Amino acid sequence: MIKVERLVKAFGTTKAVNDISFEVNEGENMVLLGTSGCGKTTTLKMLNRLIEPDSGTIYIDKKNIFEQPPELLRRGIGYVLQNNGLFPHYTVAENIAVVPNLLKWDKAKTQKRINELLEKLHLTKDHLTAYPNELSGGQQQRIGLARALVADPPVLLMDEPFGALDNVTRSKIHGEFKALDELKRKTIIMVTHDVQEAFELADRIALMDKGKIVQIGSPAELLFNPVNSFVSGFLQEQRLQLEFKTIKLIDIWEHLPDSGKKTSTSLLSAQLGVWEALENFKFYPKENLNIINQQNKEVKSATFDQLMAAFSQYKNQQPHE
Amino acid sequence: MNEHQQTLWEFMHQQADKLGMQTLQHIGLTFISLFIAVLIGLPLGIYITRKKQLSGFVLGIAGILQTIPSIALLGFMIPVLGIGAKPAIVALLLYALLPIIRNTYTGITGVDAAVKEAAIAMGMSKWQVLFKVELPLAMPVILAGIRTATVINVGVATLASYIAAGGLGEFIFGGISLNNTNMILAGAIPAALLAIIFDFLLSLVQKLNFKKIKGAVKIAPVLLILLSCLYFIPSAYGGKLTAGFTPEFMGRQDGNLGLISKYGLKIHTIVISDAVMYKAAQEKELDVISGYSTDGRLKAYNLVVLDDDKKIFPPYYAAPVVREDALRKFPELEKTLNLLSGMINDSIMTELNYKTDYLHQTPERVAKDFLMAKKLFKPDRGGNGGTVRIGSKIFGEQYILASMYTMLIKGYTNYNVATKTGLGGTKIVFDAMTNDQIDVYPEYTGTGLLAILQAPAKTVTTLQVNKDSTYSYVQREFLKRYQIKWLKPIGFNNAYALMMRQKQANELHIKTISDLKGFLENK
Ligand SMILES: Nc1ncnc2c1ncn2[C@@H]1O[C@H](COP(=O)(O)OP(=O)(O)OP(=O)(O)O)[C@@H](O)[C@H]1O
Ligand SMILES: [Mg+2]
Numbered sequence: 001m002i003k004v005e006r007l008v009k010a011f012g013t014t015k016a017v018n019d020i021s022f023e024v025n026e027g028e029n030m031v032l033l034g035t036s037g038c039g040k041t042t043t044l045k046m047l048n049r050l051i052e053p054d055s056g057t058i059y060i061d062k063k064n065i066f067e068q069p070p071e072l073l074r075r076g077i078g079y080v081l082q083n084n085g086l087f088p089h090y091t092v093a094e095n096i097a098v099v100p101n102l103l104k105w106d107k108a109k110t111q112k113r114i115n116e117l118l119e120k121l122h123l124t125k126d127h128l129t130a131y132p133n134e135l136s137g138g139q140q141q142r143i144g145l146a147r148a149l150v151a152d153p154p155v156l157l158m159d160e161p162f163g164a165l166d167n168v169t170r171s172k173i174h175g176e177f178k179a180l181d182e183l184k185r186k187t188i189i190m191v192t193h194d195v196q197e198a199f200e201l202a203d204r205i206a207l208m209d210k211g212k213i214v215q216i217g218s219p220a221e222l223l224f225n226p227v228n229s230f231v232s233g234f235l236q237e238q239r240l241q242l243e244f245k246t247i248k249l250i251d252i253w254e255h256l257p258d259s260g261k262k263t264s265t266s267l268l269s270a271q272l273g274v275w276e277a278l279e280n281f282k283f284y285p286k287e288n289l290n291i292i293n294q295q296n297k298e299v300k301s302a303t304f305d306q307l308m309a310a311f312s313q314y315k316n317q318q319p320h321e
Numbered sequence: 322m323n324e325h326q327q328t329l330w331e332f333m334h335q336q337a338d339k340l341g342m343q344t345l346q347h348i349g350l351t352f353i354s355l356f357i358a359v360l361i362g363l364p365l366g367i368y369i370t371r372k373k374q375l376s377g378f379v380l381g382i383a384g385i386l387q388t389i390p391s392i393a394l395l396g397f398m399i400p401v402l403g404i405g406a407k408p409a410i411v412a413l414l415l416y417a418l419l420p421i422i423r424n425t426y427t428g429i430t431g432v433d434a435a436v437k438e439a440a441i442a443m444g445m446s447k448w449q450v451l452f453k454v455e456l457p458l459a460m461p462v463i464l465a466g467i468r469t470a471t472v473i474n475v476g477v478a479t480l481a482s483y484i485a486a487g488g489l490g491e492f493i494f495g496g497i498s499l500n501n502t503n504m505i506l507a508g509a510i511p512a513a514l515l516a517i518i519f520d521f522l523l524s525l526v527q528k529l530n531f532k533k534i535k536g537a538v539k540i541a542p543v544l545l546i547l548l549s550c551l552y553f554i555p556s557a558y559g560g561k562l563t564a565g566f567t568p569e570f571m572g573r574q575d576g577n578l579g580l581i582s583k584y585g586l587k588i589h590t591i592v593i594s595d596a597v598m599y600k601a602a603q604e605k606e607l608d609v610i611s612g613y614s615t616d617g618r619l620k621a622y623n624l625v626v627l628d629d630d631k632k633i634f635p636p637y638y639a640a641p642v643v644r645e646d647a648l649r650k651f652p653e654l655e656k657t658l659n660l661l662s663g664m665i666n667d668s669i670m671t672e673l674n675y676k677t678d679y680l681h682q683t684p685e686r687v688a689k690d691f692l693m694a695k696k697l698f699k700p701d702r703g704g705n706g707g708t709v710r711i712g713s714k715i716f717g718e719q720y721i722l723a724s725m726y727t728m729l730i731k732g733y734t735n736y737n738v739a740t741k742t743g744l745g746g747t748k749i750v751f752d753a754m755t756n757d758q759i760d761v762y763p764e765y766t767g768t769g770l771l772a773i774l775q776a777p778a779k780t781v782t783t784l785q786v787n788k789d790s791t792y793s794y795v796q797r798e799f800l801k802r803y804q805i806k807w808l809k810p811i812g813f814n815n816a817y818a819l820m821m822r823q824k825q826a827n828e829l830h831i832k833t834i835s836d837l838k839g840f841l842e843n844k
Pocket of ligand 1: 011012014015016034035036037038039040041042043193
């Protein structure tokens with residue numbers, strides 16, 4: 001869907017982006033991760049030509065973006081900014097309607113689409129006539145997302161979209177973000193420097209340093225097959241939590257005890273991460289969780305200790321750097 | 322002073338027509354120039370946000386324009402644009418530019434970069450970003466600039482009367498020259514009210530929220546144009562010749578009033594300041610002007626004085642006037658000031674004025690050269706036995722006289738001198754004296770008689786026959802009323818005179834004021 005080849009951008013003597021290439025598949029969520037100043041924003045802004053590269057090519061949907069008028073290109077790409085960048089002199093409704101108006105949609109169509117998005121993003125009609133400064137940070141961020149999504153662009157670029165939010169609001173919005181079916185169909189490139197966020201939302205992560213991509217791969221690949229010590233060092237601090245989030249119950253299936261005991265009524269899906277399974281323990285003695293493997297309809301049951309044991313056995317099998 | 326002291330209200334009532342007309346002209350002048358300033362300043366302000374390297378240059382130029390004194394700016398305009406509405410509008414517009422350009426620039430550069438980037442990222446074109454995002458968000462700041470410019474313009478527009486463009490300045494400056502407080506207030510109060518009202522109205526517009534501003538911005542140009550239309554250019558230049566008279570001359574019995582009553586002179590007349598009048602005559606913007614018989618510019622600009630064959634201009638002998646208490650405090654003062662008495666006749670004074678006004682020598686140098694030539698000069702004794710405060714009105718001759726007195730006092734006595742020169746018109750310098758701000762200044766007998774004492778018409782007629790009777794009358798009355806003493810006359814007579822360009826006067830065979838009247842009537 002998106003193909004970036006040998007992109008270079010220097011500001012004066014600093015090489016902000018130094019010869020990077022990558023591809024993003026349709027419907028994939030690619031996260032650009034890295035320390036401050038490594039060139040994430042610069043890379044992202046070259047994708048909708050807010051910044052023109054010194055050299056390199058970019059194809060979106062097999063079309064060279066430098067051969068298209070920038071305005072038209074941008075109307076087909078959703079863009080969400082860190083501080084939402086809402087127009088303070090427009091109401092919420094007018095803010096969301098910016099791109100439809102540029103595309104000359106008729107009023108009814110725009111209105112219908114706005115209502116649809118409001119519902120999906122848990123906003124009420126009362127918000128429509130408000131001005132951005134009358135809304136909370138979380139609400140503003142949702143409006144920013146609605147504005148980017150309104151014309152249903154196939155590609156969405158997001159620069160630290162949740163960076164300005166507090167932790168509680170952020171994890172809530174993460175949940176909504178993952179559940180939003182609008183986003184499942186979209187090819188998304190998201191910038192963050194928050195490792196947790198990257199691991200939670202990414203299909204693949206491109207870890208950047210000093211204008212280069214150091215490693216690109218799934219969260220598990222970065223965690224268990226780091227190409228060098230920079231990658232493992234980058235993830236080191238939050239390693240345990242990342243592993244709990246990355247490893248799924250299905251991954252440790254074979255290490256779980258063979259037990260068909262179905263004491264509790266609820267069944268957990270084996271597609272869940274270990275982290276989420278652990279969150280389900282209420283912590284009373286001898287408590288069991290029942291897990292169902294959708295593929296063969298097998299059900300296993302494990303106590304907290306058994307789950308942790310299976311997790312460490314699985315990890316011991318992984319290659320170490 | 323007068324038998325019947327007129328109240329301000331009576332004056333305004335009596336002059337209601339003129340006042341209304343001046344007010345409308347004033348509003349018109351303010352808004353025509355404001356409108357053009359917006360037409361130029363707004364795009365220019367936007368342009369320099371795009372070409373930032375030009376911003377320093379453009380803002381610098383606009384800033385310099387604003388520091389040029391208004392009168393000087395008006396003076397510069399005359400050779401290019403003549404007198405009347407055009408130069409006044411251009412000058413006002415130049416003053417209004419800076420706040421408009423500066424606020425447009427700061428307003429637009431102040432728009433949140435993230436918001437601008439969002440607009441571009443949504444796919445807006447350059448113009449859409451400007452009109453949909455940058456201008457609306459910068460509007461409160463831009464409006465603040467327009468508000469500042471409006472208030473500046475209301476103020477500076479009072480000066481438009483100096484170059485015959487009308488407005489409330491006609492009353493203000495006429496009143497200052499004629500020592501007529503009612504006339505000053507009749508101009509100043511409406512001018513101040515206009516400034517306050519426009520400032521208030523624009524502050525309301527500024528406080529509107531974004532929604533309403535959209536509407537307000539749409540009606541603004543219409544409103545501006547309507548207000549501009551109030552100013553119909555006060556030209557209607559009919560007649561063969563045009564006269565330019567100072568506001569002071571216009572209102573005086575020994576000025577325009579006398580020309581009308583004694584000569585029956587009917588000439589198309591515009592009101593203009595002394596500072597630009599001679600230049601305008603030279604530039605052929607004016608044909609006849611009111612001037613002073615010893616003015617150096619007479620010689621410089623090749624003008625001739627028309628003979629006052631019916632004797633309506635009384636002699637104006639110059640002499641120093643001094644506060645009595647100053648004479649007591651400085652016993653040497655009177656003797657020293659009188660050193661100059663009888664030393665300067667008309668032609669010497671014209672020559673001295675010519676040196677300052679045309680050859681651009683400093684008044685100090687001219688004064689010193691003269692005193693040297695007359696062997697009156699003595700070097701500064703650096704005395705510190707008290708400080709004598711010398712004042713002067715705001716024209717060259719008075720500067721020269723003030724310099725001479727300064728040198729004499731410093732050379733002949735142990736007193737020190739502080740000068741307060743350039744004290745505007747008669748009213749300002751005389752008020753400074755009665756309020757004990759200055760001790761001495763050179764005054765003219767005719768001015769003392771008519772402008773300060775405001776002697777009744779009958780007295781004036783009887784006194785005018787003889788120059789000495791005028792002198793003794795003002796001397797007596799000043800002592801009685803103000804405890805101010807007239808010392809001995811300096812010698813020259815600086816009377817009012819009508820003058821024309823020499824060449825034109827020769828061509829038309831006009832030598833006297835009666836000739837002029839004859840020419841005008843003989844159509
Ligand atoms: N407009 C610019 N002019 C000059 N230098 C720039 C400009 N934009 C970015 N840079 C430099 O390029 C480098 C990369 O910047 P970039 O904004 O892409 O970093 P980032 O990875 O997004 O960092 P952060 O996480 O702090 O947002 C930095 O060294 C930055 O100083
Ligand atoms: Mg960044």
